[in-house]
Amino acid sequence: MKSPDTEMPESLVEILTPSVAGRPALKVSNLNVHAGNHHILKNINLEIPENRITVLLGPSGCGKTTLLKCMNRLTDLYRELEVTGSITIGDDDILNSTTDLPALRQRMGLLSQRPYPLPVSIFKNVSYGLKLKGVRDKRLIAFSVEKHLREVGLWEEVKGRLNAPATSLSIGQQQRLCLARGLAVKPAIILADEPTSALDPTSSKIIENLFREIKKHYTIVLVTHVLRQAIRLADHVIFMHDGEIIEQGNPGELFENARSDKLRAYLIDGN
């Protein structure tokens, strides 16, 4: 992989670098989410360290995805969800009603369980976010598209057919395209919701290796229920069960000396 920043014209650096100075860690305090009488997330307190892979681990339905969706306010789409508490980046509480949602979401790349390529060409999928940011310079857009397709290792595979529909790619390629598309808007944090669950082992491995590579530049929050993946990737683990954080810490300690019965049981089942 090339180190793209070195070949970038000086004047363009500003547009292509993250919109916030420094990459902020994210802090969640007293977060509660209710859906009617159902208490989905119970008093969540955590910190996401910067330039690390933080893994949200736990069985299906424990609230991992909901927690992730709180971080870019996609929870707003679900009217029945009532979110209280605070999630801060720097000094900003993003749960504030005054938050500029498009700007917030451009700071948070999202990689979902299944790839959802936009119904446009491969090229336009990557340039979409830039255009939303108001970038009009064609040279700059082409530069950025190539840079990010290279970053996810897709450039060599697609450079001859950039105008083909994104849906013509294999599902593994689509997922990498979605990652490139997310990276193109220069997020500070990448939210990945079981990004390999629909992929074959080879494609999963490519995504995992990419995460290891790009964590130098990005903070990654990875939701997974696959224990082995957590062991392979995590710098920091948050184990959740039934809407609560049971344990958190660095993976070595957590996996070797699990204190709670729930984590011990999960470790046994997972292995």
Next chain:
Amino acid sequence: MKRIKRVEEKFYIGLSALMTYSLIAVLAFIILVIFVKGFGALSWDMVVKVPKGGYYYGGEGGVLNAIAGSLYIALGATLIAIVIGMPAALYLNVHLIRYRRTQNTIRYFLDALWGIPSIVYGAFGFTLMLFFGMNASLLAGIITVALLISPIMVRTFDEVLSTIPKGLHEASLALGSTRSETAFRIIFKQGFSGFITAILLSFGRGIGDAASVLFTAGYTDNIPVNLDEPAATLPLAIFFQLGSPIPEVRDRAYASAIILTVIILSISLGARFLSKRYSKTNLK
């Protein structure tokens, strides 16, 4: 045992194929009959002239009055139905997404409306017309046909929208687009060819329906110039000519049927072509 299963399998495949092809054969047969009976009577005059005196006794003229009336009514009604159908389908799919029961109740009513025979719409339109003191006119025809095809439009738009995954919506928002950018740039594009199909389906139903315009649009030998003038339509032109005791006039009924079929076919092909081109140019 295995042998029996193989025979059974072959039998059912054969049966399915037979049903499929016989249906197509019937359609082909209908078109063949129309062409055989009507082609001799079809002339350029039929398409470019309005009925002259004595047309219905085999005299000179054509059915341009009905062609124009049908196109006016179908286009007007389709436009109104789009204006009603789009927001309604969006409301069903975006705002009511968490209210399954309301959603299904509305869908049930729309399906019921879809199933109501067009003569009932005709009668309803007629009642409305009398209530407002209107005469049989282009406007009354357009409104009645719009009522007839709106449920079709809403339900087909609705089906298209409901096949668009929520994940695509979220993906677009997560890239920093606003809700309306998501709706127009992504959701609309994703559903475009489905929307075209929905519009065509409604247009086809509207232009081909006789019962709803019988009392509401009336019939005239002239091309309507104002909304309050009566308008002729092709289905009614076919109906009236087919009832004639004169063989030449009956043949012209089939010729009018050819014209109606060609209009529907060419609009359908044209829209498909446009929809393909649209999606292609947008990929560049």
